[in-house]
Amino acid sequence: MKFYLRPFSFFYDQVVGVKNALYDRGVIGSYKAPVPVVSIGNLTVGGTGKTPITDFCLKQLTKAGFKVAVVSRSYRAQANAPCFVDIKKENAAAYYGDEPVLLAKANPAVSVFVGPSKWRTVQYACSENSFDLIIVDDGFQHRRLQRNLNIVILDATEALANYEVLPEGRARESWSGLQRADLVLITKCNQASNEDLAALEAKIPEGKEVLHFAYDLQIFRNLGTGAELTRDQLQDKKFFLVSAIARPDVFEKMMRDVGSVAKNSLHFRDHHPYTAADIENIVIEYKKSQSEFVVTTEKDAVKLQSLLMRPEMFWAASLQVTELGHKGRLYEIISQLLRPTV
Template sequence: MSIAQYVQDAWNKKAPWLIVLRPLSLLYRLIFSLNKTLYTVGFKKSYTAPIPVMIIGNITVGGSGKTPLLIELVKYLQQQGIRVGVISRGYGGKGPFPLLVNALSEPDVAGDEPCLIVQSTHVPMAVGPNRQASIELLLQSEKLDLIISDDGLQHWALARQIEWIVLDQNRGLGNEKLLPEGYLREPKSRLNGSTVIEHTKVAQTQRNMHLEIGQLYLLNASVDLNGFDPRQCFNVVVGIGFPQRFYQTLNQLKVNQYQAHEFPDHHDYQISDLTFNNQDAIITTEKDAVKFKVLLKQHPEFNIPIWVVPVEAVLSSDCYALLKQQLQHVGIQFS
């Protein structure tokens, strides 16, 4: 287990020993607050795009469900006739940046989440650490009404008109401490006065979402003989921010005979990572699957079935009503 995985496991368990990291958390708070203040008072300048920008992010490290939410919002806006584009940091990709992402882009170049977003929606998308450069590249190639930023909530160099913060109630806020003592990027007070989308099956607020399981599919269809059987044994391969959520999904599918193989978020998979002592089928997430596609092209001899479990964000009606209201406020009308 890597140090990063060990610390993340401690966050999830609220391990008492994390208190030794408090001095680092205080330093993080100081640097973070100073940087934010420099932007607030205008000492550092933020870039304002020529069209409205909406940020979908979170105040925690690790998965919160924001990528399925973004995909759902993009599909919804496309149906409403709104020309939407997406930008992202492109974490895990090598670039060169800024980079336009298309359906043929590979995750080691553009990042795994951008590839998943584009493959799911065909939305115009640009990635790179410089958000301004990504927006300018995107607007050079597309006529757009709105840009959605995948994450970037704490990226004060980018001005925004709309912010949605996804709060996963399954994970909660842990020990409510800032990095690295806890997994908060910002104090929980950041939620006050913000648009918070509660991610939970049992909602306590009107603005909420949950994930529903889509139709499972086989990544290497040529090797399937008998179809999906939840009673068989599996090798679970997962490299996401909060793997426990995927295990809960497997429970819903009544998959309970498996060996778990966890990897860090955005892991750079090799074919050896999919090779085990047994011949059991593999089951994984869509985010991981975008990387497995590349491996299967490189290793056509690999004949172990790989099942993919897609999930879709289901939003409450209040989320859509709020989105329409916020977009109208910045001059974007629905068709």
């Protein structure tokens, strides 16, 4: 660990604590939306699996007939004002952001909005249409927006040392922040040891409800033809991986459960804006690796697809989210916000 950074982490944590105290005491005001708001957030800076959980919730809510909107920040994207995500726009992922476009493509019945400020984007979304519920992606630290349900995600594969506050670790705030959570979700439980899972659960405040989720790669979709192959069909193949995500190590581990992974696989910075030069380098390295398949994530696929001259070379690994234990409990908790009061 970077112990020499601990004084800076202490100072950062104190500043965050003061900010939260000012909101808790009402010194700083916050916006209350006219509809229920659910925040899906985390303690660390990315890589916990928020987008798959958001997608999981959206599919259940829309199946039940609810009209849902998603609000996200236009992080490392071109959109500089609140706007609706139009997936037909040229280079949509670069303009709106990769994760918002991925969610919009995967959930056509859902309205996705992005903007530089989440509370202003929620305000804009409510002015554009009426919704039963708004889900705010990565909203736990965004105190300017009131929410009816605070969901916090913890990654079972994240080393506990990484939960030290920035810059020593990857946490935006200390474990005490979990006191504000209404519900804690632990993701990638099937990728972690029982010992690591128990150590993580020990950090959760007593009395908080905890749900567990497993993440698996089961389906692989061809970016050119749309054809699909199952995990079993790719068993023991060699893969060249391409990704720009916060935790490429987890992606690699999951792919090693399927087959072998080329040592020269390419991993870019999270949310990296791919270029034609990147594609050329990817193809060169793929040929060197003598791999049978080029595999990327669904999040990367929305950015890569428009740049590829031969999209049929690439396959996107589809993540399957499974609720462990009491199945349907997450939907049950969220839907309670939508039941009419008598």
